[in-house]
Amino acid sequence: MSKPSIILASTSTTRKHQLNCLGIPFQAIAPTCDETPLIGEFAPDTALRLAKNKAYSLKAKHKNSIIIGADQVALLNGQQLGKPLTIDNAKIMLANMSEQSIEFYSALCVLHSDFDHCQTHIDLTCVTMRTLTYQQIEHYLDKEPDAIYCAGAAKSEGLGAALIERIDSCDPNALLGLPIFKLVEFLNNEGIDII
Structure with a gap:
């Protein structure tokens, strides 16, 4: 059997950049996935369901492939924060996040x-x-208009870093959208050596 192709089920430029850093060939293909949270669904369950749905949405058309699906959900005071998608929604989200701790x-x-x-x-x-x-919120959104497509409008890889006081994580890559440490392990399990 030939070596499997690697597919990133995402159009996110940040996730593509993260995967590029591993130096492996891959295709980025848009998944088909309704990202609406289910009523009563916990944030980690939403994120995992969407990551799986993205990967599985490409399965039928891509034989002999390793498909990578990823999703991120932000949680503030028990409420899920999705992608704001508009500047006005982003302003409200960021104002509510001021001086708060958010779980991603x-x-x-x-x-x-x-x-x-x-x-x-x-x-x-x-x-x-x-x-x-x-x-500050207005200035940030003027400089980072793509932040409206990030969970909680927090684009930490850019100017969003100036909004943050502290980050606690086992994998600093995860906040950008792809938990790289675990991804490397999973790819190794599939016989794909990164180094």
């Missing part, structure tokens, strides 16, 4: 399409935000 659940699914072998992981990152003024 970054879920990973690595699926071998031929064998239906699925490995999953959820990484928890706790982020404490600085005191944010309305002017």
Whole structure:
């Protein structure tokens, strides 16, 4: 059997950049996935369900492939924060996050399409935000308009780092969208050596 192809079930430029850093060839393909949280669903369950749905949505059309699905959900005071998708929603989210601690659940699914072998992981990152003024929030969103496509509008890989006071995580990559430490382990389990 030929070596499996690697597919990232995502159009996220940040996730593509993260996977590029591992130096392995892959394709990034848009998954088909309704990202609406289910009523009463816990944040880590939402993140994992969506990561799996993204991977499985590409399974039928991509034989002999390792498909990587990922999703992230932010949780503030027991309420899930999705992607704001508009500047106005982002302003409200960020104002509510000021001086608060937010939990980011970054879920990973690595699926071998031929064998239906699925490995999953959820990484928890706790982020404490600085005191944010309305002017700072507006300036941030002017400089980082793509933040509206990030969970909680927190684009930490860019200017969003200035919003953050502290990050607690086992894998600093997870906050960006892909828990790389676990991804390397899962790829190794599928016979794909990174180094």
